[in-house]
Amino acid sequence: MTLGRINKIETFGSVDGPGIRFVVFTQGCPMRCKFCHNPETWDFKGKDIGGVEPFDISPEDLLQKALRYKPYWGKDGGITVSGGEPLAQLDFMIEFFECAKNAGVHTCIDTSGVSFRHADAAFEKFERLMRVTDLLLVDIKHIDEAAHKELTGHGNENILDFFRYLDEIKKPIWIRHVLVPGISDNDEALARTRDFIRTLGNVERVEVLPYHAFALGKYDELGIDYVLKDTQSPTAERVENANRILETASYTRWRNK
Numbered sequence: 466m467t468l469g470r471i472n473k474i475e476t477f478g479s480v481d482g483p484g485i486r487f488v489v490f491t492q493g494c495p496m497r498c499k500f501c502h503n504p505e506t507w508d509f510k511g512k513d514i515g516g517v518e519p520f521d522i523s524p525e526d527l528l529q530k531a532l533r534y535k536p537y538w539g540k541d542g543g544i545t546v547s548g549g550e551p552l553a554q555l556d557f558m559i560e561f562f563e564c565a566k567n568a569g570v571h572t573c574i575d576t577s578g579v580s581f582r583h584a585d586a587a588f589e590k591f592e593r594l595m596r597v598t599d600l601l602l603v604d605i606k607h608i609d610e611a612a613h614k615e616l617t618g619h620g621n622e623n624i625l626d627f628f629r630y631l632d633e634i635k636k637p638i639w640i641r642h643v644l645v646p647g648i649s650d651n652d653e654a655l656a657r658t659r660d661f662i663r664t665l666g667n668v669e670r671v672e673v674l675p676y677h678a679f680a681l682g683k684y685d686e687l688g689i690d691y692v693l694k695d696t697q698s699p700t701a702e703r704v705e706n707a708n709r710i711l712e713t714a715s716y717t718r719w720r721n722k
Contacts, residue, residue: 466523466524466560467524467557468521468522468523469491469523469554469557469561470491470492470493470509470510470511470520470521470554471489471490471491471492471520471522472491472492472505472511472519473519474489474490475487475488476488476534477537478545482543482571482600482602482639483542483600483719484538484539484540484541484543485537485538485539485542486542486543486545486573487530487531487534487542487543487545488544488547489527489531489544489546490503490506491506491546491547491548491549491551492509492510492548493506493511493553494506494548495550495579495619496579496617496619497618498606498616498617498618500643500693502679503548503683504683504684505517505687506548507549514683524557524564525564528564531544531565531570532568535570542571543565543571543572543599544570544571544572544573545575545602546558546561546562546573546574547574547575547602548575548576550576550579551574552574552578552594553580555587555590555591555594559590559593559594559597563597565597566597571600572597572598572600574598574601576602577603577617578603578627579623581623581626581627581630582623595634595636598636599637600636600638600669601636601637601638603627603628603640604641604642605621605625605658605662606621606643606649607621607648608621608657609621609657612649612654616648625661629665631667632666635666637667637669637718638668638669639668639670639672639719640662640668640671640672641672641673642655642658642672642674642711643674643675643676644673644674644675644699644703644704644707645676645693646676646696646697646698650699650707652706652710655707656710658711659710659712668716669716669718669719670717670719671711671715673704673707673708675704676698677698678693678698
């Protein structure tokens with residue numbers, strides 16, 4: 466049995482996949498995205514912030530917590546694991562989702578894909594996890610390699626490879642793109658992102674998420690410099706422009722399930 470290191474749980478998530486979701490936020494993430502909403506999840510050990518203290522739990526016990534809320538999920542809901550980076554706790558994720566699928570639960574992972582490596586010794590574990598994963602929420606933080614590294618601290622080559630792998634195995638994905646003025650709100654980069662998405666056959670939804678600085682208080686509490694504190698949210702016109710370039714209205718399969 467592998468214990469999972471968990472930051473927090475939300476029992477009534479409505480924006481983390483289809484239907485109403487039981488959302489688990491794992492602890493630990495190798496990326497340092499400048500616009501991250503959950504900097505308290507970066508370190509695996511974690512820190513108590515806002516009265517929330519990370520905890521360890523077994524897959525079976527976590528599933529039992531989730532199943533208490535199953536009557537509220539309806540036919541579309543289920544469990545979503547976010548973070549942090551869920552794939553950084555691969556063994557726990559496998560055990561947790563295998564338990565969930567045995568209980569007939571819809572499973573979803575919200576991931577950056579940064580941990581994926583085709584040639585890595587853990588690739589067989591990725592394959593095992595994908596067999597019990599129904600949907601992935603993924604984001605293209607920036608299509609340009611150098612800009613992605615500047616924004617997140619990591620390049621994007623293996624992340625784009627992760628997208629291609631998910632396409633190969635026909636695993637459904639929802640793509641989100643955070644629109645940050647001066648960084649990802651760039652017509653050329655948006656067009657390149659659109660062209661990459663067009664190469665994939667497993668995309669059910671594409672969504673533009675306007676940048677906001679709602680997490681600034683967390684950074685202050687943790688003593689972390691928030692480098693985007695002077696960045697404004699994109700205008701409605703720029704959000705509409707991004708939706709047009711990314712052809713978000715063309716991806717409607719998620720509505721028909």
